[in-house]
Amino acid sequence: MDLKGRRRRVLPGFGITMGFTLTYLSLMVLIPLAGLFIMSSRLSWTDFFSRAVLDPRVLAAYRLSFGAAFIAATINALFGFVVAWVLVRYRFRGKRIVDALVDLPFALPTAVSGITLTTLYASTGWVGGLLAPLGIPVAYTPAGIVVALILIGLPFAVRTVQPALEDMDVELEEAATSLGAGRLQVLSRVILPAILPSILSGFTLAFARGIGEFGSVYFIAGNMPMKTEIAPLLIIIKLEQYDSLGAAAIGVVMLVVSFSMIFIINMLQFWSRRYQ
């Protein structure tokens, strides 16, 4: 091997940094996750399936958690794009403040956002009071859960799209327009293909965050079994009944399902990059 041919890197030695990465990931991610699997492996297969896969109440909770997270992430991907667009393409007074506002859901303790949303959207609250007479209850329904998850996921959707938009030259759009493309055509043929991968990663992050979110959802959900009971709450209920095996089993199922979903989305992203 020709040492001179190697590129110089800022951090010393591939060996050391790679070793550090592996140790760090193991301590922080792999060992706790492995613990979860080992814990649930103490259940027999039939027990595992009857408790964490086939139980109607657990199934309803999965459907709710994944469904609400999916809807919220989709809405976030759409409107997060609009917010990012405004923040990148326009100059206006107070732009920095708006920009900082986007990060607020990150900083806010999730319990606080949950309680605030519940107060607002309960039938006695400002927003809920307007919606309730129209027959649209939000708090204590699945819709409330989606609202909470939109708030929690918004920063992911905006912050992933923003840099991609910043990197995109305005000249590209101008060139397309001068070649006779209409507004929709510019959007669908020029802008979207360029930023689709980042929209997808924003979607994935918001989705993943939404699946596991507990603090904010707990307050607004109403927590009725079969209706508004999310999977993380079921885990906590199991733990409070001293059933750590059952809790671990639900954890494993959620982990496997979300990992496969995120994997599929990443593959989609990979393909969309290749065919640009």
Place this chain on the structure above:
Amino acid sequence: MQKKLIGAILAVVLFGFGGMSFAETIELLNVSYDPTRELYREFNDEFVKYWKEKTGQAVIVRQSHGGSGKQARAVIDGLEADVVTLALAGDVDAISERGLLPADWQKRLPGNSSPYTSTLALLVRKGNPKNIKSWGDLTRVGVQVITPNPKTSGVARWNYLAIWGYVLRRELGKDYVARLKNPQDPAVIAAQDKARAFITKVFKNVPVLDSGARDATNTFVQRRIGDVLINWENEILLSSNELASAGVEIVIPEVSILAEPTVAVVDKNVDRKGTRSVAQAYLEYLYSPVGQDIAGRNYYRPTSREAAAKYSKQFPKIELFTIDDVFGGWPEATRVHFADGGEFDRIYIP
């Protein structure tokens, strides 16, 4: 938060000075459930004085409050409680199953280790617009009931069992306790079926299932959801002044369950820390005239005859049944009603 901080600074200062000049300072940790905050704040001050006078030792009692089940979990997971004062014997049983105290812990102190008792009360909107007088009104169409999830909340288990027991009493008549001794009796089986149908109807009227007593109170008082809230009698009486201004009224059903919050020394922890004698004295002091008086002042029903007589005016006279009489004790009630796949779970299976 600020109080905790001041407490911590005080503890450090006292500890420092104590180490220098006096004999050693002993620290006790009392792990308790939510509504006992005011009770133990008062009791701890008295106990510290009493112990200082009796032995010359300085004691600091630290408190931890939270949902009863959650607190039991924390002790199991290693929170070094010297004593636990929890909402129900079932939670202390769970700690004892992990070997932290012997299985017969409940026999070590008088009255099944319950120095004070309580029962349940209903809170309704001002003027009682839905005319709710008792448990029987909770199944009416259009009455929204707020009670937490029995899976996660101590008081919610008492609520559930009070309603179930009320139906048995109604169906089986005055000698229901004796008749329940014979579970094969067709009348008893029919009464149990009635109770099951009744509780299912009640929970159909529950719009929000909070996980703890304090959350449920917030839902009812602050969000103004629901027509009736079921909660501890002591908690409702204690805050009756604030509640009146919040536009709600108290209703106490004429038949109810005798709730016995239990106290116990955690053997493994006191033996390691060398605090057994003071922990034992702490719990025994709850049974003393001073302790009983403090319990009564904080709207717990005292167990000593003198204190009970002194405070009898603040508690309505009602018929109370015990969990042992009607449900065969906590382990049995938990197995039948609250375990996974038990009666409570079946309510929600369509």
